[in-house]
Amino acid sequence: xxxxxxxxxxxxxxxxxxxxxxxxxxxxxxxxxxxxxxxxxxxxxxxxxxxxxxxxxxxxxxxxxxxxxxxxxxxxxxxxxxxxxxxxxxxxxxxxxxxxxxxxxxxxxxxxxxxxxxxxxxxxxxxxxxxxxxxxxxxxxxxxxxxxxxxxxxxxxxxxxxxxx
Amino acid sequence: xxxxxxxxxxxxxxxxxxxxxxxxxxxxxxxxxxxxxxxxxxxxxxxxxxxxxxxxxxxxxxxxxxxxxxxxxxxxxxxxxxxxxxxxxxxxxxxxxxxxxxxxxxxxxxxxxxxxxxxxxxxxxxxxxxxxxxxxxxxxxxxxxxxxxxxxxxxxxxxxxxxxxxxxxxxxxxxxxxxxxxxxxxxxxxxxxxxxxxxxxxxxxxxxxxxxxxxxxxxxxxxxxxxxxxxxxxxxxxxxxxxxxxxxxxxxxxxxxxxxxxxxxxxxxxxxxxxxxxxxxxxxxxxxxxxxxxxxxxxxxxxxxxxxxxxxxxxxxxxxxxxxxxxxxxxxxxxxxxxxxxxxxxxxxxxxxxxxxxxxxxxxxxxxxxxxxxxxxxxxxxxxxxxxxxxxxxxxxxxxxxxxxxxxxxxxxxxxxxxxxxxxxxxxxxxxxxxxxxxxxxxxxxxxxxxxxxxxxxxxxxxxxxxxxxxxxxxxxxxxxxxxxxxxxxxxxxxxxxxxxxxxxxxxxxxxxxxxxxxxxxxxxxxxxxxxxxxxxxxxxxxxxxxxxxxxxxxxxxxxxxxxxxxxxxxxxx
Numbered sequence: 001x002x003x004x005x006x007x008x009x010x011x012x013x014x015x016x017x018x019x020x021x022x023x024x025x026x027x028x029x030x031x032x033x034x035x036x037x038x039x040x041x042x043x044x045x046x047x048x049x050x051x052x053x054x055x056x057x058x059x060x061x062x063x064x065x066x067x068x069x070x071x072x073x074x075x076x077x078x079x080x081x082x083x084x085x086x087x088x089x090x091x092x093x094x095x096x097x098x099x100x101x102x103x104x105x106x107x108x109x110x111x112x113x114x115x116x117x118x119x120x121x122x123x124x125x126x127x128x129x130x131x132x133x134x135x136x137x138x139x140x141x142x143x144x145x146x147x148x149x150x151x152x153x154x155x156x157x158x159x160x161x162x163x164x165x
Numbered sequence: 166x167x168x169x170x171x172x173x174x175x176x177x178x179x180x181x182x183x184x185x186x187x188x189x190x191x192x193x194x195x196x197x198x199x200x201x202x203x204x205x206x207x208x209x210x211x212x213x214x215x216x217x218x219x220x221x222x223x224x225x226x227x228x229x230x231x232x233x234x235x236x237x238x239x240x241x242x243x244x245x246x247x248x249x250x251x252x253x254x255x256x257x258x259x260x261x262x263x264x265x266x267x268x269x270x271x272x273x274x275x276x277x278x279x280x281x282x283x284x285x286x287x288x289x290x291x292x293x294x295x296x297x298x299x300x301x302x303x304x305x306x307x308x309x310x311x312x313x314x315x316x317x318x319x320x321x322x323x324x325x326x327x328x329x330x331x332x333x334x335x336x337x338x339x340x341x342x343x344x345x346x347x348x349x350x351x352x353x354x355x356x357x358x359x360x361x362x363x364x365x366x367x368x369x370x371x372x373x374x375x376x377x378x379x380x381x382x383x384x385x386x387x388x389x390x391x392x393x394x395x396x397x398x399x400x401x402x403x404x405x406x407x408x409x410x411x412x413x414x415x416x417x418x419x420x421x422x423x424x425x426x427x428x429x430x431x432x433x434x435x436x437x438x439x440x441x442x443x444x445x446x447x448x449x450x451x452x453x454x455x456x457x458x459x460x461x462x463x464x465x466x467x468x469x470x471x472x473x474x475x476x477x478x479x480x481x482x483x484x485x486x487x488x489x490x491x492x493x494x495x496x497x498x499x500x501x502x503x504x505x506x507x508x509x510x511x512x513x514x515x516x517x518x519x520x521x522x523x524x525x526x527x528x529x530x531x532x533x534x535x536x537x538x539x540x541x542x543x544x545x546x547x548x549x550x551x552x553x554x555x556x557x558x559x560x561x562x563x564x565x566x567x568x569x570x571x572x573x574x575x576x577x578x579x580x581x582x583x584x585x586x587x588x589x590x591x592x593x594x595x596x597x598x599x600x601x602x603x604x605x606x607x608x609x610x611x612x613x614x615x616x617x618x619x620x621x622x623x624x625x626x627x628x629x630x631x632x633x634x635x636x637x638x639x640x641x642x643x644x645x646x647x648x649x650x651x652x653x654x655x656x657x658x659x660x661x662x663x664x665x666x667x668x669x670x671x672x673x674x675x676x677x678x679x680x681x682x683x684x685x686x687x688x689x690x691x692x693x694x695x696x697x698x699x700x701x702x703x704x705x706x707x708x709x710x711x712x713x714x715x716x717x718x719x720x721x722x723x724x725x726x727x728x729x730x731x732x733x734x735x736x737x738x739x
Contacts, residue, residue: 070351
């Protein structure tokens with residue numbers, strides 16, 4: 001099962017290394033990872049998408065908590081939450097028909113065209129992983145994907161619950 | 166009035182003094198010359214110069230295991246630091262509190278593949294509790310204070326502090342202040358057990374008919390031996406120790422049923438396998454204990470008390486987990502037992518002990534004296550007798566280590582000093598040296614083999630320099646005994662690289678360092694020569710005992726079997 005873990009930790013050199021090292025050392029899976037400082041510059045927030053059964057998840061959460069830098073970790077997927085990811089994708093748009101179709105697909109998904117070239121469009125889309133996956137699948141059927149980059153997902157709990165110090 | 170100013174190097178030494186450090190175990194080098202200069206100009210802390218940085222880590226480790234104080238290691242950058250890696254891993258696996266001060270090249274050179282540069286923080290990341298990179302001299306006191314705090318709290322462990330050369334120089338001086346009362350918002354180990362869990366645990370214990378207490382290294386680290394003994398006696402429960410937990414309860418206590426696990430006693434393993442409740446205190450269900458996890462103690466309700474939540478339900482599922490310091494939790498349990506007016510179920514206990522006595526009758530931990538070769542077990546028995554069971558025994562790794570664990574019942578905690586988790590050969594001699602430094606008036610034995618002793622034999626020189634009169638008892642079977650045993654049992658007796666060729670004349674070697682060498686070749690001379698060895702108090706005595714190389718360690722777990730599937734003797738199952 002897929003889980004999204006949000007980790008709040010001290011923003012110190014080496015902190016991220018410890019998290020990644022831990023996942024590597026214990027053979028835990030990292031599907032995606034994103035990190036940035038929070039509104040409090042002394043804190044970093046890391047979001048990791050991982051897969052595993054209940055027992056593995058329990059170990060991951062405990063092992064991450066054990067790291068001295070880590071203040072809190074929560075499994076966002078445990079309750080109602082919002083998940084978002086950013087996708088930038090460069091597609092071939094060789095002729096009129098292709099360009100029209102790509103624009104239509106992008107509009108349907110509520111994405112944006114953020115760059116155009118002689119033979120390419122670069123598209124931007126945000127949403128949850130499912131939506132991004134669907135977008136890529138539809139694009140693949142229509143044209144050639146030249147390059148794509150995903151940011152990895154971030155998530156936040158719905159309602160009053162918050163991950164904070 | 167001028168406020169006194171101190172250089173980074175001086176701050177290192179002042180910080181250690183403030184934390185009441187008595188010894189630094191280390192080896193100098195380019196990156197740490199300023200620290201060595203500062204050490205030279207004070208006399209509160211004594212520096213012990215080893216002959217290899219690995220020995221510095223093991224010596225600090227042995228000192229710590231015996232005293233409970235945080236051990237301190239000082240090494241230079243590059244190879245000095247990398248030589249510490251094995252020792253740091255050894256401490257990490259056994260949760261030993263240690264602070265390693267690692268020199269580093271100047272900040273401007275970091276990342277440039279400079280001379281003697283190694284990313285020691287990067288190298289040791291998986292084998293430390295935490296590490297600190299100091300970037301300016303103001304960082305130093307705080308980093309060292311935090312390092313000590315982390316090393317010795319919650320689940321203890323080694324902490325590395327990296328000190329680049331340029332922040333240590335005498336040209337930059339600042340005022341010094343240190344907070345030894347450390348608070349960290351990201352680090353708050355649980356101290357007390359959750360009251361609901363305590364009640365649940367005690368209720369389960371009260372209703373148990375076949376309770377076994379399984380305790381490990383956590384009891385030793387928490388100095389919880391007295392409470393453990395009280396709990397055992399209150400419940401009249403059988404108690405077994407892991408290799409790391411020996412001495413947690415006296416080895417001669419009537420409730421002690423021996424060490425459990427791969428080379429544990431039959432009664433210990435059988436009791437675990439047949440228990441209806443297992444109370445695990447400061448032990449982690451390591452693979453040397455459990456054997457096949459799928460077959461582990463199927464009828465037992467498991468209560469697991471540990472300060473580290475990651476150890477709970479990691480290998481074996483705990484039915485009642487209790488996170489907290491093991492001494493605090495045991496006191497909570499004793500209080501709850503008193504509160505609920507606990508009385509022993511005498512009928513059930515009688516039946517249970519009757520069964521345990523039957524298993525004891527098998528005398529699984531025993532050996533047969535056939536022929537006139539000295540049996541290694543016999544040497545340990547003699548050692549025990551001569552020292553009244555009161556010696557500190559630091560062991561290396563292998564068959565001799567298992568024999569020492571089986572045949573020397575330790576009366577008190579912190580007497581038994583061995584690398585259990587990592588199984589590091591070469592640990593014994595420097596560890597014994599660290600212990601002797603802490604307890605100069607006690608018998609300190611290094612029990613070792615002809616393989617292990619050679620890994621840090623250069624430390625015989627350190628022993629001369631600081632006059633460290635330990636007794637080294639080397640069980641000489643001219644082999645890597647444990648490897649040879651496995652090769653006998655599993656590889657058709659093909660002794661691939663397990664025979665020690667070109668052994669030195671150990672007696673001459675010891676004498677060349679100014680020590681006493683005693684050779685024991687026959688059974689007749691064993692006791693008298695050992696007595697002689699132990700009677701020499703002011704010089705190191707190296708005893709080379711010729712033992713039977715064919716001897717195997719028994720009992721032994723049968724691979725893929727349950728915890729109580731054991732070989733009692735060659736070819737004989739339990």
